[in-house]
Amino acid sequence: MNVQQLVPLALPRGRRLACELCGGPAQLRCGACGVTYYCDVDHQKADWVSIHEKICQLLIPIRTSLPFFNSEKERKHGMEQLLHRQKHLVDLTHKVAQKFVFEGKHEEAIPAALHSLRFSINIYGQDSMELVPAYLILAEAGTGLGRLTQADDYLSQAQWIVLKTSDCSKGIQSKLHRNLGLLYAAKGHFEESLYHLATDIYFASCAFGTHDISTSGGYFHMANVFFRQNKMDIADSLYTEVTDIWHAHFSRLIQVQSQTFTSPAEINILSEDVEISEEPLSKSNFQYLLIINLLLLLLLLIELRQV
Structure with missing residues (x-):
């Protein structure tokens, strides 16, 4: 370093x-x-x-400080450049923070998320929907670190903005309720957790579809809650739902790859959009891709069963 x-x-x-x-x-x-x-x-x-x-x-x-501008046109151009730089920093800091959260590095995610929040406030103001993604990352990182009071504060800010915004997207509402579900689960309030996770699944289904991988996260976290309550039959059925969704997702990827050639480096297993090439897939390459995807599915199944 x-x-x-x-x-x-x-x-x-x-x-x-x-x-x-x-x-x-x-x-x-x-x-x-x-x-x-x-x-x-x-x-x-x-x-x-x-x-x-x-x-x-x-x-x-x-x-x-901005330099002195000789004309209104120069001033306007300078302000546009400043706004463009600030928006770029919002996107960059958010992506970095989100990556750390995905990797389970919650402590590292917090400074990047704080930057994203501050830049968003500077651009959009204190009450804008544009602040919610940063609040959600900060809340998820706080929950992951056991800082539940801090996570609660961030989620309260996000929830207040969402509630007063009539046209809030279903995707954002899904993420909000998922974070609330995780927070209540961390507190041991399982009924409240299940309510918010069920609401997460509803909004995610509206936004992405019932059997989309974005919806599978709600099922997964609900299964974890039932597992902690020792309700193994319900947990097992929800884990099965998650694996079925991912199995269907991998099957679609394999079907596409069986018709068109894409090198393993170009495959994004989390995306429904697959980069298409005109070069046909050879038998050896297809077998290689099939093995990779089956191994990934096997690893997912093992992880789910060990939670």
Whole structure:
């Protein structure tokens, strides 16, 4: 890990800068970008590992004063460029945070998600639906780390925005209820958890279809709750539903690959959209792809049974 040098701050009396992670009084500054501040070395390292290494230089034009513009046209162009840079950082930080969550690296996800939230607030304001994805990642990371009060606070913010937004998408509502289900399960409130997970399945079915892999997550988490309640018959039926959905998904992929050639590196097993090539699939390549997909399905089955 190549962490950039930190520079001690020498601020005029009365001026205060906030730590990038906790918001506390900053004592240090990143020596590379010069526009990011931390209360201590630990917070600087945590931010660097999570996201700062990727956005260090991108922050400079965002956090420095805009130049003097000679005309309204130049000013408008400058503001458009600033907005474009901010939106790019929202997307980048969100993707990085989501990747860490998928990998189970909840501590690493938090700084990136906080960046995504702050940039979204700067662009869209405090009450926008655009803030909900960042709140959901922060809540999921908090639940994964056992910081349930913090996760509850983030979900309350997300839920408040969703409830007052009449045209909120079914996909976002599905993710919100899934996170609420996971939070209540972590608290041991199984009835509330099952209610929210059932609502998750409903919204996911409306958005993606009853047997889509996006819907399978709700079934999986419901199965885990019933498993914890020692209701093994119900848990087993739900685990079977999950494996059936994934089996159908892999079967569709194999069927497509049996007709067209796609190298293993081009296959995204989580996507319904498969990159199509005009080159026919050879028998050996088809067998290779079939083995890969069957192994992936076997690993999924093993993981489900061991939960």
